[in-house]
Amino acid sequence: MKLRPPEQVMRLARMGAMHATRLSFLRAMLRRPWQVSRETWALDAEGFGHAVYRVRIFGRTYSFVAFSTELAPELRTDRVIAEAWDASFVLYDGVPDAGEIERLRQNVPRQEAGRFCERDLILSRANKSVRLYDVVARALAGGAQPDAALVESVGYLMRTTAVYGNGKFGIADRAAIASRPEFAGPFAAEMLTVWLIRAFTVDLVEHRARAMSATAVALAPDLRRRFGVGNATGLGMAPFLVRHPLLLHNWMLARETALARVRALPAATDSTLGAFADAVARTGLDGWRTDDAVQMARIVALRADFARVRDFALPAAYPWDALYRWAEANLGLEAQELVVALLLEPHGALIDDLCEGMGADEQAAVAIDGSMRCADLADIVVRDYDWALGGPPDESRFWYASAEKLEPRLGERFAEPGAEYEQPLTFARDVPLLLAALRADPEARVAEFLMRQPEWRHVARRVQVAHRYPYAEIRDNLIGAEMRPIDLLRCKLAMFGAQKFDPRSDRWLRITLFQGAPFPEEFSRESVERAA
Amino acid sequence: MSAPPDALDLSLNEVEVLAQKAARGAGLAWGVAEDTGRAAAWIAARIGPWAAELLALLHVQDSTLVLAGLLADDFSDRHVARVNSPLWALPGLFCTTTRAVAVRLDGTEMRCNPGEAPTATTVDMPTASALTVTFAGTPLPDLPLKLQPRFRRSLVGAGEWEKLQALAYRTYVPATDHSRRSGAGAGLLDDE
Numbered sequence: 122m123k124l125r126p127p128e129q130v131m132r133l134a135r136m137g138a139m140h141a142t143r144l145s146f147l148r149a150m151l152r153r154p155w156q157v158s159r160e161t162w163a164l165d166a167e168g169f170g171h172a173v174y175r176v177r178i179f180g181r182t183y184s185f186v187a188f189s190t191e192l193a194p195e196l197r198t199d200r201v202i203a204e205a206w207d208a209s210f211v212l213y214d215g216v217p218d219a220g221e222i223e224r225l226r227q228n229v230p231r232q233e234a235g236r237f238c239e240r241d242l243i244l245s246r247a248n249k250s251v252r253l254y255d256v257v258a259r260a261l262a263g264g265a266q267p268d269a270a271l272v273e274s275v276g277y278l279m280r281t282t283a284v285y286g287n288g289k290f291g292i293a294d295r296a297a298i299a300s301r302p303e304f305a306g307p308f309a310a311e312m313l314t315v316w317l318i319r320a321f322t323v324d325l326v327e328h329r330a331r332a333m334s335a336t337a338v339a340l341a342p343d344l345r346r347r348f349g350v351g352n353a354t355g356l357g358m359a360p361f362l363v364r365h366p367l368l369l370h371n372w373m374l375a376r377e378t379a380l381a382r383v384r385a386l387p388a389a390t391d392s393t394l395g396a397f398a399d400a401v402a403r404t405g406l407d408g409w410r411t412d413d414a415v416q417m418a419r420i421v422a423l424r425a426d427f428a429r430v431r432d433f434a435l436p437a438a439y440p441w442d443a444l445y446r447w448a449e450a451n452l453g454l455e456a457q458e459l460v461v462a463l464l465l466e467p468h469g470a471l472i473d474d475l476c477e478g479m480g481a482d483e484q485a486a487v488a489i490d491g492s493m494r495c496a497d498l499a500d501i502v503v504r505d506y507d508w509a510l511g512g513p514p515d516e517s518r519f520w521y522a523s524a525e526k527l528e529p530r531l532g533e534r535f536a537e538p539g540a541e542y543e544q545p546l547t548f549a550r551d552v553p554l555l556l557a558a559l560r561a562d563p564e565a566r567v568a569e570f571l572m573r574q575p576e577w578r579h580v581a582r583r584v585q586v587a588h589r590y591p592y593a594e595i596r597d598n599l600i601g602a603e604m605r606p607i608d609l610l611r612c613k614l615a616m617f618g619a620q621k622f623d624p625r626s627d628r629w630l631r632i633t634l635f636q637g638a639p640f641p642e643e644f645s646r647e648s649v650e651r652a653a
Numbered sequence: 654m655s656a657p658p659d660a661l662d663l664s665l666n667e668v669e670v671l672a673q674k675a676a677r678g679a680g681l682a683w684g685v686a687e688d689t690g691r692a693a694a695w696i697a698a699r700i701g702p703w704a705a706e707l708l709a710l711l712h713v714q715d716s717t718l719v720l721a722g723l724l725a726d727d728f729s730d731r732h733v734a735r736v737n738s739p740l741w742a743l744p745g746l747f748c749t750t751t752r753a754v755a756v757r758l759d760g761t762e763m764r765c766n767p768g769e770a771p772t773a774t775t776v777d778m779p780t781a782s783a784l785t786v787t788f789a790g791t792p793l794p795d796l797p798l799k800l801q802p803r804f805r806r807s808l809v810g811a812g813e814w815e816k817l818q819a820l821a822y823r824t825y826v827p828a829t830d831h832s833r834r835s836g837a838g839a840g841l842l843d844d845e
């Protein structure tokens with residue numbers, strides 16, 4: 122079974138319709154035998170103070186430390202440039218003593234303005250969902266469960282606005298923990314942290330309810346599971362996929378390989394048919410709502426398409442391939458990609474090993490083959506970048522880093538200053554220009570060419586990397602007026618395992634993570650049972 | 654490694670990002686700046702101090718050649734290069750993917766086979782200004798010292814850090830009212 126080719130997969134329209142799968146990083150993280158216990162719960166009646174959760178796995182111990190602080194309403198903002206939050210978190214390597222807790226208390230609530238060290242692995246913060254937190258606390262305090270429909274539609278008690286890893290603000294480099302099996306694969310430590318944030322938010326709201334009333338009740342277990350954790354993501358995440366081509370390639374290759382393996386199965390078994398039916402039954406599209414007109418129209422179309430998926434009669438021979446081909450021929454992109462996720466779901470034994478290949482050492486994509494002739498590099502451009510060679514592209518926007526908060530932003534090239542500081546998300550424009558330069562000097566070696574014209578160095582490297590790793594390049598213009606940055610964000614967030622994509626504009630969105638997933642205390646028990 | 658008392662304890666990722674932005678801010682091409690960032694992290698992990706030398710190099714008019722000129726697979730056969738700092742040529746040389754590479758600078762010899770850690774006769778980097786690079790089609794025998802990552806953090810003096818930050822700052826675009834409104838995305842007060 123052939124893989125779907127990059128020219129089909131690596132388009133913004135399809136990337137912007139991707140759904141989480143069982144290969145997503147949070148799912149991979151949840152397949153590991155974490156043992157979590159709450160060690161410290163030092164919060165006052167208002168819910169302010171700190172808590173420590175101990176995490177044990179494979180003979181190592183980590184601590185998740187949460188600080189809950191009072192936040193004035195006018196400071197509560199989703200923007201990454203905020204300076205205060207309802208709660209802040211750190212995943213700590215080992216067990217912090219009192220002095221370390223104090224150091225963390227001085228720094229973690231300040232986030233970017235704090236300073237961190239190698240024992241601090243992941244840094245994050247979150248704000249309460251004002252809509253839901255108080256409602257839930259009051260309901261529980263009054264002895265009742267909160268309204269299930271409201272819980273389902275909001276989906277979380279707190280929303281993170283950043284999750285930092287890999288050396289930011291002095292925390293540990295990814296390389297320092299990458300060889301530990303519990304953190305194998307991309308973003309495992311980040312996913313662990315967000316999972317623990319979710320556990321903390323539910324513990325916190327129950328604590329608050331108990332403080333309000335001696336007769337408060339706990340959340341009913343089934344309803345409890347419907348609380349995920351929210352996230353608001355803006356442009357800060359978008360350039361990542363362009364700046365980490367090997368990682369993107371490995372993610373996409375794993376996913377496409379998994380799909381090809383499933384489609385190649387000549388028949389389904391009773392157990393995979395049952396698991397597929399379960400996955401279809403669990404797909405809750407009714408709770409997915411957004412005020413974004415474009416996305417809401419897609420969701421409405423997806424619901425109609427999904428009804429047809431449910432009615433599709435799987436044939437006996439190559440049933441999964443038949444479903445995929447039917448979906449591709451008859452359904453919209455949202456539904457096609459949902460079918461991909463559903464097809465992967467029952468086939469863990471066949472595909473979960475692919476998660477091991479989803480990490481990447483970007484160093485492998487650094488060396489330039491300077492011995493190549495310019496004419497040969499030009500041939501590669503013509504073959505691989507045909508999508509970019511149709512004429513001068515629309516370059517009405519530019520990506521830049523803002524001086525104010527050092528975060529990626531998107532500007533209007535012809536209306537705003539700063540285009541001279543443009544970030545290199547410009548390959549759709551620059552590769553054709555490189556081609557012209559290469560053709561002017563066809564017999565030169567690439568090394569000599571780049572020595573004379575170093576301004577082409579990153580573009581030449583890109584072409585060579587994309588040639589070796591075909592899913593590394595996004596085959597669309599990232600600086601055109603029509604480009605929707607949220608398509609980039611959606612792709613990455615789906616890889617994380619996000620649900621309920623809720624665009625708030627064309628450049629930021631909210632999502633839900635872990636809704637329906639087990640909690641640490643259930644999970645530890647289940648994983649012990651699984652191991653038994 | 655001695656460090657001033659006001660030194661900052663940087664992660665290696667911070668080293669890479671800071672060096673890359675500083676190089677770009679100093680006017681080097683993007684691809685060269687990328688290689689400079691990686692070289693800084695490479696040196697910080699295996700050798701130690703990097704910031705003072707990078708600042709000196711970024712003040713040289715044509716540092717492009719120094720910082721990026723010598724990627725192992727860039728060149729054929731035997732190459733003698735005059736460089737401002739041999740140290741900064743090494744990381745690029747040692748990301749070889751196809752051929753073994755041997756480097757000689759003054760009395761020090763270093764070798765690297767594709768995909769392996771380089772080896773050397775010493776890790777005290779001489780300040781020679783010329784290095785001889787030889788490529789080989791077959792693997793070279795290892796030398797006694799393995800140039801593996803030794804440091805996971807990098808101490809940088811506050812003065813050097815500020816100078817590098819000042820260069821990096823040139824790559825940022827000042828905010829305007831318009832960019833504040835539209836550029837970043839998330840902007841509503843979170844009132845839900």
